[in-house]
Amino acid sequence: MNHDALHIILADDDDDDRLFFKDAIEEIKVKTVITMVKDGVELMDLLNEPEKKIPNLVFLDLNMPRKNGMECLNEIRRNHKLKDLSIAIYSTSGLEKDIEETFIKGANIYIKKPNDFEVLKNMLAKVITLNWQYHTSGLNRENFLLNIK
Amino acid sequence: MKLHVKYDINLCCKIVLQEQLDKLELKYTITGLGEIEIKESISPSKHDELKGNLTKYGIELMDNPKNILVQKIKDAVTEIVHMKTLPNTNISEYLAEKLNKAYGHLANTFSEVTYTTIQSFVMLQKIERVKQEIIDGNETLTELAWKLNFSSVAHLSSDFKRITGLTPSAFQRIIKKRKENQFSE
Numbered sequence: 001m002n003h004d005a006l007h008i009i010l011a012d013d014d015d016d017d018r019l020f021f022k023d024a025i026e027e028i029k030v031k032t033v034i035t036m037v038k039d040g041v042e043l044m045d046l047l048n049e050p051e052k053k054i055p056n057l058v059f060l061d062l063n064m065p066r067k068n069g070m071e072c073l074n075e076i077r078r079n080h081k082l083k084d085l086s087i088a089i090y091s092t093s094g095l096e097k098d099i100e101e102t103f104i105k106g107a108n109i110y111i112k113k114p115n116d117f118e119v120l121k122n123m124l125a126k127v128i129t130l131n132w133q134y135h136t137s138g139l140n141r142e143n144f145l146l147n148i149k
Numbered sequence: 150m151k152l153h154v155k156y157d158i159n160l161c162c163k164i165v166l167q168e169q170l171d172k173l174e175l176k177y178t179i180t181g182l183g184e185i186e187i188k189e190s191i192s193p194s195k196h197d198e199l200k201g202n203l204t205k206y207g208i209e210l211m212d213n214p215k216n217i218l219v220q221k222i223k224d225a226v227t228e229i230v231h232m233k234t235l236p237n238t239n240i241s242e243y244l245a246e247k248l249n250k251a252y253g254h255l256a257n258t259f260s261e262v263t264y265t266t267i268q269s270f271v272m273l274q275k276i277e278r279v280k281q282e283i284i285d286g287n288e289t290l291t292e293l294a295w296k297l298n299f300s301s302v303a304h305l306s307s308d309f310k311r312i313t314g315l316t317p318s319a320f321q322r323i324i325k326k327r328k329e330n331q332f333s334e
Contacts, residue, residue, distance in 0.1 A: 029264050103323045104330055110314075129265050133273060136263070137223055143280040145323065147314030 005031040006132060007055035011043040011072065012036075012090065013064045017113065021059070021090075024121045030128050040067025044075060047082060054082060057131050059090040059111075062098075070105070077106035086131050086144065099147055109146045123148050165206050173199055183224050219262045221248055222255055223270065230274040235298040240271055276312045279305065283321050290317060 008025070012018050018036050025032055035055070037043045043058070044067065058076070062069035069089065076082050088109035089102045099110045109127055114120050126148065134144050163179060170177050173195050176188035191199075200210040211217050225247050229235065236243070244267070245252040259267050275297055282293050290302050299305040309317050 100319070100323060100326075104326045106327065129263075130273070132263070133265065133270070137227075137270075139273075139277055140281070143277065143284070143324070145313055145315060145320060149314070 005033045006057065006128060006135070007053065008032050008034045008057045008059065008128075009043065009046065009055050010034065010036050010059045010090070011038075011040060011064065011069070012059070012061040013038050014061070017061070020117065020120065021124075024117060024124050025128075027121055028125045028128055030125075030132055032128065039064045040069065040072045043067075043072055047076065047079075047085075054085055056084075056135055057086045057088060057128070059088045060107075062089060062091040062093065062102075070102070073102060073105050073107060084141065086134070086141065088127060094149060103145055103147075108141070108144045109148070111148045162206075162208065165203075165208065169199060169202050172202070175199075183220060215258055215262055218248075218250075218255070218258050222259055222267060226267070226271055226274055230271065230278055230297075234296050237298065240267075272308060272312060275299075276309055279309060279317070280313075280320065283317055284324055 010018060010021055012021070022034060022036070025034055035046070037046060043060075046052075047054070047058075060069040060072055069091070073087060073089075076085060076087060086108045087106065088111055089099075089107045090111050090113060091098070092113050094112040102110060109131075111123055111127065114123065127146065130146060133139060134141055166179060166185065170185070175191065175195070178186045178188075180186055196210070203210055211220060222244060225244055226240070229240065229243060241252045241256075244255055248255060256267055259265075259270070263270070278297060279293055282288055288296070290305060293299075294302045294305040297305070299308065306317055309315070309320070313320060315323070
């Protein structure tokens with residue numbers, strides 16, 4: 001069992017959303033270390049840094065400047081080095097078509113951004129404890145799909 | 150072409166353990182449930198060497214007693230959930246008896262270490278089994294519901310939806326398309 005903190009990255013260009021997310025995650029019991037980036041280029045640069053420890057979980061906004069979430073998703077899933085990384089899409093869209101599309105492209109989790117802080121906190125708690133289970137219980141990550149509305 | 154394999158995880162792990170223990174010339178018995186009895190004492194350097202060698206197989210040598218107990222609970226749950234047909238016994242009684250500890254103690258330790266409950270871990274494992282069975286595609290949901298002790302297909306579907314946010318058929322469709330997508334690239 002790994003008792004180190006869970007390493008998380010949030011890629012989102014909206015300043016308020018990042019702040020909101022950080023506050024919510026800090027209230028969750030599981031120990032986490034969070035890094036924030038503002039767009040897809042920054043994210044991919046961070047993930048591609050050689051020798052750097054691969055995070056456990058990335059939250060990916062779909063609409064970002066320079067490189068959007070879908071492009072990042074495709075790049076991450078083509079990179080064998082990042083195969084153990086769980087990807088959570090964090091988007092304002094709740095369209096079934098968008099949700100399925102990201103799952104098919106290899107996302108593990110889909111979260112529709114809520115407007116309420118308590119709702120966000122509960123959603124993140126669920127995502128993180130479940131990801132923790134996959135991380136520590138040897139579950140098959142290829143079958144890890146979670147859709148939260 | 151594609152080859153399909155079916156493996157016995159317990160056997161794989163046991164063979165890896167035997168090979169690694171033999172390599173260090175230790176005298177041992179593998180007692181099952183993730184326990185190895187070493188006949189004589191093991192030197193700290195050999196202990197570390199064994200720990201290092203096992204890590205690359207995803208096997209962890211554990212030291213903290215709470216973690217050990219949690220791992221035993223997880224192993225027992227995994228074992229029961231992967232039986233061909235799940236027994237009708239109450240899981241809390243089964244665990245208490247198998248691990249020879251009061252269920253309350255097991256439940257508290259589990260929650261403290263994993264931030265979740267035994268019950269939700271059992272449900273998570275059952276849903277994982279359902280996912281794998283859906284992918285293998287040998288049985289209908291009705292058959293699965295019966296085998297895995299869900300009271301009906303409707304319960305299986307609603308538990309599946311509650312845990313994953315998806316219906317079993319959406320899950321099946323996504324996994325199928327994902328595979329097609331991988332092969333077309």
